[in-house]
Amino acid sequence: MSTTAATRSRDQLLTHPGTHSNVLTGRAKAFIFSDPLSRALLQEIEQVARADAPVLITGETGTGKELVARHLHDQSGRKGEFVAVNCGALPHSLAEAELFGHQAGSFTGATETRAGWFESATGGTLFLDEVGDLPLSIQVKLLRVLQEREVVRIGSRRPILIDVRVVAATNIDLSEAVIAGRFRQDLYYRLNVIRLTVPPLSARPGDILPLAEHFLGVYQERLQTEAAVLTPEARRLLQNYRWPGNIRELENVIHRALLTAQEGVIRPENLRLEGALEAVQVAADSDARAASSTLGAPLDTIAAQLDRLFSDPPSDLLGRIEELVVSRAYAHAGSNQMQAARLLGISRNALRTLLRRFNLITPV
Ligand SMILES: Nc1ncnc2c1ncn2[C@@H]1O[C@H](COP(=O)(O)OP(=O)(O)OP(=O)(O)O)[C@@H](O)[C@H]1O
Ligand SMILES: [Mg+2]
Numbered sequence: 001m002s003t004t005a006a007t008r009s010r011d012q013l014l015t016h017p018g019t020h021s022n023v024l025t026g027r028a029k030a031f032i033f034s035d036p037l038s039r040a041l042l043q044e045i046e047q048v049a050r051a052d053a054p055v056l057i058t059g060e061t062g063t064g065k066e067l068v069a070r071h072l073h074d075q076s077g078r079k080g081e082f083v084a085v086n087c088g089a090l091p092h093s094l095a096e097a098e099l100f101g102h103q104a105g106s107f108t109g110a111t112e113t114r115a116g117w118f119e120s121a122t123g124g125t126l127f128l129d130e131v132g133d134l135p136l137s138i139q140v141k142l143l144r145v146l147q148e149r150e151v152v153r154i155g156s157r158r159p160i161l162i163d164v165r166v167v168a169a170t171n172i173d174l175s176e177a178v179i180a181g182r183f184r185q186d187l188y189y190r191l192n193v194i195r196l197t198v199p200p201l202s203a204r205p206g207d208i209l210p211l212a213e214h215f216l217g218v219y220q221e222r223l224q225t226e227a228a229v230l231t232p233e234a235r236r237l238l239q240n241y242r243w244p245g246n247i248r249e250l251e252n253v254i255h256r257a258l259l260t261a262q263e264g265v266i267r268p269e270n271l272r273l274e275g276a277l278e279a280v281q282v283a284a285d286s287d288a289r290a291a292s293s294t295l296g297a298p299l300d301t302i303a304a305q306l307d308r309l310f311s312d313p314p315s316d317l318l319g320r321i322e323e324l325v326v327s328r329a330y331a332h333a334g335s336n337q338m339q340a341a342r343l344l345g346i347s348r349n350a351l352r353t354l355l356r357r358f359n360l361i362t363p364v
Contacts, residue, residue: 031067032214035206036330037199040359041068048194049075054146056131056191057169059198062248065169066129068198072167073125080124080164085117088130095138097154100145106155118151121164131168131191132177136184143187166191201243201250203324206331211247212238215254228257228264237268323358326351330360 033042048055049072057065066084073082090098097107101116117126128134134142145151146166150159168191177183201207212230220227230238234257243249257270309317325344333339341351355361 030214031064031071032207032211034210035204035327036335036360037204037327038207040361041196041198042071043362044196044359045072046075048072048196050077051194052165053193054166054168054191055194055196056174057167057196057198058174059169059171060200060246061171062246063198063200064247065171065198066127068196069125069127069129069167069169072196073127073165076125076165078124078165080122081120082125082127083117083121084127084129086129088133090134092135095135096141099138100141100151101153103153103155106153110155113153116151116153118145118162118164119160122162123164125165125167128166128168130170132170132172132174132183136182139184139187143184143190146187146190201246203327204331205239205328207247208239208243208250209235211250212254215251216258219255219258223258225258225261226264228261228266230266231268233268234266234271237271237273241273322354326354326358327360330355 031042033039045068055069055072057068059065069084070082085099087095097110097114097116099116099118101114101119102110104110104113128142145162148159149163150161152159174183174188174192178185178188201211212235216228216230219225238250238253245252253271253273256272257266260270261267314320326340329343330337330340333343337348337351337355341348344351352361
């Protein structure tokens, strides 16, 4: 493999720390963590950043797992690089050489000796994105490296000591992959020492509008368009949409909206959210119903959604619903405990107990 080809193949797999640094402004790199659930996550990241133990980041697509991994590295105090490898894009035949390196002549095409990603991340963090996609044969080798803290390049016998913090991310349920025989249980336990769960955007409604404003700023700057504002209807639409593609979808929606906005105003039609114009109408109708104090409608909606959940119940359904109710009330009340307690019809003490249980405030 020539040097240029090697570099090119690396670039496809790697997201270098400053890949877009020439176009990204300080604002573009900023994180938004406004919702209490996100603030709790931020605190968790900062608490575990300095440990050397592996971290497993789970969350739906587009929730910000890579951003969390980068923040973890920035806060770790580790001087080496943040090296990101997309395990889903690693060709199976090259995965071992890419990760662990190889000696010249160790296989056809290996014309020169090369260090693998593990060595490149020495003193820093190796981010294994989509770790669930690693072939089983590589999983065994990865486990060994994590246990021994040394790598052996293909074609070499000499182990090389490495000091690398491994952070893995997945949007599939690895415990299910273990049951299905697609992921090694021992590796799963090894990676799952510290677990960070990035909630879907719909579970942290307090982030939606701050993120929308943030992306407006980023894309206004990048596209050199005039400043644009969201109409109240557009804001309501964003707030009520389900966001299956999470933050990445929100980012794309704002980008597109800026391109079609007229006279600096973003209206619902500029957002082009699937089925969302009707959703706004439904939301407006249900707001109107709530205002006329017919409590029945929203509770009926919840009952219907529960029936859907019961047909394929997630684990710990009751606990998750309780967490959802508490976190939504807390966000709705702008993190005001008295007000959130009033919304739920419970005492402030009872609320505090729940907030602690769900890590929405730090235990004292
Ligand atoms: N808290 C945040 N503040 C600002 N921008 C964010 C935040 N979280 C995510 N983003 C942006 O949203 C986009 C998606 O984030 P990221 O790539 O980290 O998600 P992911 O969970 O790794 O997605 P996937 O599972 O598809 O790989 C990126 O452009 C990222 O910069
Ligand atoms: Mg990612």
